[in-house]
Amino acid sequence: MALLHVLEYPDSFLSRRIRPVTDITGELQKKIDDMAETMYQAPGVGLAASQVGLDQCVLVYDISPREDGRDLQVLINPRIVCQEGKVVSENEGCLSVPDYRSDVVRAAQIQVEGADRNGKPISIEANGFLAIVLQHEIDHLEGVLFIDRISSLKRSLYKKRIKKRLKQP
Ligand code: NI
Numbered sequence: 001m002a003l004l005h006v007l008e009y010p011d012s013f014l015s016r017r018i019r020p021v022t023d024i025t026g027e028l029q030k031k032i033d034d035m036a037e038t039m040y041q042a043p044g045v046g047l048a049a050s051q052v053g054l055d056q057c058v059l060v061y062d063i064s065p066r067e068d069g070r071d072l073q074v075l076i077n078p079r080i081v082c083q084e085g086k087v088v089s090e091n092e093g094c095l096s097v098p099d100y101r102s103d104v105v106r107a108a109q110i111q112v113e114g115a116d117r118n119g120k121p122i123s124i125e126a127n128g129f130l131a132i133v134l135q136h137e138i139d140h141l142e143g144v145l146f147i148d149r150i151s152s153l154k155r156s157l158y159k160k161r162i163k164k165r166l167k168q169p
Helices: 026-041 128-141 152-167
Strands: 046-048 058-061 073-094 097-115 121-127
Touching: 026 046, 026 058, 046 128, 058 128, 073 128, 097 128, 097 152, 121 128
Parallel strands: none
Antiparallel strands: 046 058, 058 073, 073 097, 097 121
């Protein structure tokens, strides 16, 4: 297994809409294992293909408490088919948006359809933290970052900060 480089804003790959997986190859399985390892190392609770420069619609997540060991979940070609209610996701963050957190308004309940890493169809009904993680990661696959979902004032302040930092030697 290898650790993958996690792209950071403003890398343009992060705003791409990622292509659906049409064939679950051994190469993709290896990539999924690498994504999982990269997520655990970070550490993070989720990672989407676009964050590692992979143009295949897949995400990994694990929201189990650390002390319980690993419970890796893989979703291929996930999509939100139903959503209900609103909730404020407090202090949301992202490995691709370092050193920044913000509240984000998200759907309270969602239903997600997709496939597991073997291509078996799955349907997940989620609320609470799982619903937030899934929305965040599925957003990534559609080229959307959580900073695209905050107020334009907050977003422009963040962008200014990044520009300044990138100018520094
Ligand atoms: Ni993220």
